[in-house]
Amino acid sequence: MIGKMHRLSKIFQPSLVIPKSAVIKNQDTTSKSQRLMLDQGLIRQAGNGTFYILPLLQRSLQKAVALVDFQMQQHVGAEKLTLPTLISSNLWRKSGRLELADAELMKTIDRHGKTLILGPTHEESITTLIAAISPVSYRQFPLRLYQISTKFRDEMKPRFGLMRAKEFLMKDLYTFDIDLKEAHKTYELINDTYRQLLEVIGVPYVKVRGDTGLMGGSTSHEYHFLSEVGEDQLMHCSTCGLSYNLEVLSEQKKPCERCNNKNFSKQTGIEVAHAFILEDKYSKALGARFLDQTGKPGVLQMGCYGIGITRLIAASIEVQSSETDIRWPLAIAPFKVCVIPPKEGSKEETVAGAWAEKLLHEVCKIPGLESDVLVDDRNSMTIGRRLMEAKKTGYPIVIVVGTKAASESNELFEIYNQLQETQIVLGFNETLLEIDRICHNRKKMK
Ligand SMILES: [Zn+2]
Incomplete structure (x- = not known):
């Protein structure tokens, strides 16, 4: 036999049928995808907001990772690396995010009494790495580095299984360019790559203007699967079709920036990917610099780009499945x-x-x-x-x-x-x- 055939009798798939009454009791924290995944032995709950990923789902996860690796390396020309999971809290103090994000940060203290953050996102880490070798010649740019690793967030109320858990697998790409014009070119390229990736997955999605929020920077787009368990309110301009996260418009009840219309239809979405132009927020604070053609130093312009891998799979199942049967996108079925x-x-x-x-x-x-x-x-x-x-x-x-x-x-x-x-x-x-x-x-x- 040429290929390797797998036997179901050898697959560890402990199913857990949840009684209907329990579902009703936890309706606000349980989702269809979570129930189906438990029922079919794809996941098992370990604690509040933590899960065992069982072998069938692990296969799906590996396929999603391979797809993302392919897109990042072939289309974006990005290189894969691994940043430490444990991050010194001093780095987050320097960027000004330590206090802002404090409640959601998962922290630990080492034997010397030093506080370490279990990374939810790694702008500080990667920028510190680049700063340590700065100034870098302009010839080295654009620089595009990404990782796929477990991220942590101390959720007040974890819910919907893998969609809002305390730890999750995420792809995070960081880009460095010598000026804003180049950073915007990078931004377009990666948004185009996200479009291609989501087309391969095949679940309908909407791209919306996002709020830059805690991340900082100037421009942001989010990618959502439409679902009633989605936690983001999306506003779809009924005239020109541009979509926004409600957070962007609600400040002063802003009209559509493209056509000035004030009529929007509302949708709810599950965010599966996002893109940010960070400008020099982190590179300035942490000293990531380059030398231009004349030998003059300049501050690097950054972008960051995330895809929640576990969430992408859970959200696909949430959107495509019936109440009893899981439906996978072909590309990531186990x-x-x-x-x-x-x-x-x-x-x-x-x-x-x-x-x-x-x-x-x-x-x-x-x-x-x-x-x-x-x-x-x-x-x-x-x-x-x-x-x-x-x-x-x-x-x-x-x-x-x-x-x-x-x-x-x-x-x-x-x-x-x-x-x-x-x-x-x-x-x-x-x-x-x-x-x-x-x-x-x-x-x-x-
Ligand atoms: Zn409009």
Whole structure:
């Protein structure tokens, strides 16, 4: 076999069915995605606002990380690094954010009595790194550095599972340019990259003007998935279509800055990504400088760009799933294909079982599916039961190899396309073509 096939019987997936009464009790803190993820053994609660990420969800997380890595490195030309999780509180004092953010900072004290912050964001850290080697020649810019790491926030009221937890996986990119014009070019490039990334994920999103708030700087945009559990109020200009986070407009009940209209429609969104032009707020305070062509020193212009990876996945599930069945974006589903072979001891077991083996062998050879195929080998369970569970967990493509595959003249395979909620029956070769087509988002042949 070319690819590595995975067996469901070997996957650690402890499900937890929450009684309906408990959901009602915690309605303001529980979301559909949290309930579904617990129910399907994707997460488990560890404490207030902390979660175990279980193996199936871990696969999804790794796929999201790989997608983000690709976009950052190929489109933005950014380099990946790792900044320390423990940050000296002195750095945050220098930038002026220590007192402003104090209540939400997770802190610890080392044996020498020194206060360390568990990083929620790393502007101070990266700027200190650049300052330590300053002044840097103008030839080194633009400089674009990012990391993907666990971030911490001491939430007053953690809720909605992975969407507002005390620790979460986040991509944070920091950019350095020699002037504001260049910083704005970088900003456009990264916003364009975010658009491409969100199109690959495929969940509808809105881009809105954001408030610069605690981060500081001059320009900010946020990317939201629309959802009723979203905690951001978004205002959509009914004339020109520009959208704003309510925070931007509410100060003096401002009109739309593009068309001066005052009529907005309201939506609620889950923020999954943001972009900021920070200008010189951090570089000035912490001394990140460069030398221009004439050898004169200047202060660097910065930007920062975040994507909440765990939140992106939870929000996708929140938006796309039904009350009972998870629906994943194809690109980040834990497995793309789940094959269900016949039940042990059934009439069709011998013939259909052989076809299931043959199918698995061939599916694993489809480019891009090498390690993305799961077989539900819990063959003592009926096909119906396993099919129901596969629909709940939401594998985008489920193939049933049952009685129809045991037909003497014309063996057939049932294909459940969960992305389109369709079901068709096809022969062996056509089944392989159809799986390939769905996985590569190709249009149906007429
Ligand atoms: Zn407008």
